[in-house]
Amino acid sequence: MHSYPYTITISSEKGGVGKTTLATNLAIYLKAMREDLPVTIFSFDNHFTIDKMFELQKRGENSKDVHSLLMAEKAAAVVETGQYGVNYIRSSTELGDIHEKFKGPMTLTRMLAESGISGIIIIDTRPDLNILTQNALYAADRVLIPVKDLPSLENCKNIFALFDQRGIDKKSLALIPCLIDERIKFEGIFKDQKTLLRAIAVNRGYRCLDSFISKSPKVESLNTNPDGKIYPILTHARGTDVHGQFMEISRDVLRSVDATEETRACLYSRWLQEKEANKKESYLARLEGLTERCLICGGVLAEQPDDRSFYFETSDRSSRGFLHGNCVSKMLCSTLYGLHDNDPAFDSARALVADKVTRGVSLLLPRINFDNCQLDYRQFNMSGELILQKNVAMPGFDAGIFNGVNDRLYLLLNEALAGFEGALRKESWLSVYPVDPGNPEAVLHEESYKMIHKLQKHFATTLKQTIL
Numbered sequence: 001m002h003s004y005p006y007t008i009t010i011s012s013e014k015g016g017v018g019k020t021t022l023a024t025n026l027a028i029y030l031k032a033m034r035e036d037l038p039v040t041i042f043s044f045d046n047h048f049t050i051d052k053m054f055e056l057q058k059r060g061e062n063s064k065d066v067h068s069l070l071m072a073e074k075a076a077a078v079v080e081t082g083q084y085g086v087n088y089i090r091s092s093t094e095l096g097d098i099h100e101k102f103k104g105p106m107t108l109t110r111m112l113a114e115s116g117i118s119g120i121i122i123i124d125t126r127p128d129l130n131i132l133t134q135n136a137l138y139a140a141d142r143v144l145i146p147v148k149d150l151p152s153l154e155n156c157k158n159i160f161a162l163f164d165q166r167g168i169d170k171k172s173l174a175l176i177p178c179l180i181d182e183r184i185k186f187e188g189i190f191k192d193q194k195t196l197l198r199a200i201a202v203n204r205g206y207r208c209l210d211s212f213i214s215k216s217p218k219v220e221s222l223n224t225n226p227d228g229k230i231y232p233i234l235t236h237a238r239g240t241d242v243h244g245q246f247m248e249i250s251r252d253v254l255r256s257v258d259a260t261e262e263t264r265a266c267l268y269s270r271w272l273q274e275k276e277a278n279k280k281e282s283y284l285a286r287l288e289g290l291t292e293r294c295l296i297c298g299g300v301l302a303e304q305p306d307d308r309s310f311y312f313e314t315s316d317r318s319s320r321g322f323l324h325g326n327c328v329s330k331m332l333c334s335t336l337y338g339l340h341d342n343d344p345a346f347d348s349a350r351a352l353v354a355d356k357v358t359r360g361v362s363l364l365l366p367r368i369n370f371d372n373c374q375l376d377y378r379q380f381n382m383s384g385e386l387i388l389q390k391n392v393a394m395p396g397f398d399a400g401i402f403n404g405v406n407d408r409l410y411l412l413l414n415e416a417l418a419g420f421e422g423a424l425r426k427e428s429w430l431s432v433y434p435v436d437p438g439n440p441e442a443v444l445h446e447e448s449y450k451m452i453h454k455l456q457k458h459f460a461t462t463l464k465q466t467i468l
């Protein structure tokens with residue numbers, strides 16, 4: 001069964017509030033308290049603290065890192081087993097140029113959902129709200145926001161505002177007082193720093209954890225060592241209050257993990273699947289309405305599927321389907337040049353038309369007046385710009401007389417646009433789109449069909465303006 005991670009993001013716009021210390025040590029405590037639970041950590045910052053703490057082997061030439069993950073590398077290839085049983089992804093200095101790729105706020109959620117990583121993921125972020133941080137915020141089942149003083153508490157409002165803007169439930173967000181100096185006491189009801197911070201936070205409608213993290217010289221010393229290593233609180237600062245505080249925070253986190261039936265990654269993945277299913281359904285519905293024959297030669301397309309090089313659709317969408325490439329080029333050759341099939345110039349003219357017609361959309365609008373039948377023929381490029389317009393007489397069209405030149409055109413118009421009692425549906429037109437004959441149905445897939453839909457709409461507006 002596919003597994004989905006429970007994601008915890010540590011974030012604050014303010015630098016130096018203890019994000020990285022919280023992220024790395026939380027990973028170690030969680031792993032120590034629940035050995036069978038995989039814990040994976042990575043950082044969007046370029047301080048390499050994660051690497052210094054968890055690395056078992058020096059970085060090699062082929063080592064993958066967070067950059068690789070964000071470039072859609074498979075999670076199995078980027079996650080490494082690290083110290084203390086914690087899995088980690090190496091940090092990268094090259095995340096600056098990746099922002100372009102991360103236009104969408106849910107890209108990371110999707111990556112994590114598809115990663116197959118199980119257990120807990122902890123994401124340490126940079127002290128800003130760039131697109132990567134935003135992605136990490138939206139991917140999280142739980143966001144921990146360390147606050148150490150009033151300015152850092154002030155800064156929280158931007159994270160909350162982000163969630164408001166996107167209409168995302170803010171219940172995943174929680175503040176945690178950090179770097180609390182317990183020697184500082186105040187007179188009155190707010191007797192110390194953490195009580196004051198918590199009171200202000202709650203007053204502003206922010207959820208605040210019951211736990212907090214004290215400032216400890218011992219903890220501060222852990223990242224300055226002769227060997228360049230950074231030591232964990234669990235192994236090197238057991239005697240401090242901070243050790244007990246981390247136990248408490250970890251227990252709290254594990255309770256949430258246990259109580260979560262479906263993580264964000266899981267929910268998002270289900271939503272994506274439903275969306276895909278809907279897409280497939282609309283695709284199948286689009287396939288369903290197609291004409292069975294090529295309306296020009298009358299050939300059954302299932303029997304002659306090879307040359308399906310065009311897709312046509314009428315303005316009212318009531319008739320749609322594929323046409324043979326050969327049939328379309330012959331039809332347009334006769335229509336645009338007035339040539340008979342047996343004219344000596346026919347083949348070379350047809351080759352020319354065939355080339356032109358595959359580069360854009362042909363629009364066929366019959367204009368039927370009492371004694372004058374004309375075809376308004378237009379060609380557009382794929383951006384909807386008009387590149388050619390020609391009025392072609394259609395002698396005998398309304399009387400149903402075939403003259404050997406326009407037969408194919410008359411057949412197509414009649415088959416596609418006929419309404420009651422043989423007359424054409426008023427103001428209806430049809431457009432013919434080139435498609436890949438190797439996979440004509442691809443045109444009905446969500447993205448390409450969207451383009452057709454857009455062009456049809458654009459044509460309708462353009463024609464309305466010229467008809468008026």
Ligand SMILES: Nc1ncnc2c1ncn2[C@@H]1O[C@H](COP(=O)(O)OP(=O)(O)OP(=O)(O)O)[C@@H](O)[C@H]1O
Pocket residue numbers: 014015016017018019020021022045125126127179213214215216217219220221223242
């Ligand atoms: N509980 C603590 N007691 C004392 N010092 C601490 C404590 N937690 C963190 N520090 C120290 O505070 C400094 C900042 O901590 P840390 O790097 O974790 O913050 P950060 O929010 O990740 O910073 P940045 O925004 O630069 O990434 C570090 O020197 C760290 O050793």
Ligand SMILES: [Mg+2]
Pocket residue numbers: 019020021045047124125
């Ligand atoms: Mg940091």
Ligand SMILES: [Zn+2]
Pocket residue numbers: 294295296297298299323324327
């Ligand atoms: Zn045909």
